[in-house]
Each structure stands twice: as C-alpha cells, then as structure tokens.
Amino acid sequence: MRACATCGAEVMRRDCHHNRYDEYICRACLGKGLKFTAMGRTVSRAGRWARLASHGATKVALALIGFYVLYTLVGFFSTD
Numbered sequence: 735m736r737a738c739a740t741c742g743a744e745v746m747r748r749d750c751h752h753n754r755y756d757e758y759i760c761r762a763c764l765g766k767g768l769k770f771t772a773m774g775r776t777v778s779r780a781g782r783w784a785r786l787a788s789h790g791a792t793k794v795a796l797a798l799i800g801f802y803v804l805y806t807l808v809g810f811f812s813t814d
C-alpha cells in the first residue's frame with residue numbers, strides 16, 4: 735500500500751502513479767489532473783540544486799588545490 739501524496743488515500747502500488755518527484759499519486763487524483771504536489775516538486779528541485787551546488791563546490795575546491803600546488807611548485811623551482 736502507498737499513501738497518495740495529494741489526498742493521502744491508501745492505494746495499492748499498481749493503482750497509483752509514481753512520478754518523477756518520487757511521489758505516489760492515486761488514480762482518483764490523476765483523473766483530476768494532479769500528477770505531483772507543489773511540495774514534492776519544490777523538494778525535488780531543491781535537492782537537484784543542492785547536488786549541482788555541491789558539484790560546483792567540489793570543482794572550485796579542486797581548482798583552488800590545483801592553483802595552490804602550482805603556486806607551491808613555482809616557488810620551489812624559482813631561483814630567488
């Protein structure tokens with residue numbers, strides 16, 4: 735049994751729709767044109783942005799480490 739994300743009704747797994755936001759929507763709600771909840775969409779998008787942000791942060795961190803290593807190497811080989 736799954737709880738419908740829109741109306742909260744308990745429905746069998748085969749009698750509901752699993753949407754892209756990882757929500758289960760019963761057939762009655764699907765019939766009304768409800769395919770997702772605003773909350774589910776918001777949470778899903780927030781999660782995606784968080785993943786993108788952390789991915790970007792990792793790139794920035796690697797770039798900084800790269801610059802630091804280069805800077806250190808340049809200092810190491812400089813003859814001054």
Ligand SMILES: [Zn+2]
Pocket residue numbers: 738739740741742743759760761762763
């Ligand atoms: Zn429903």
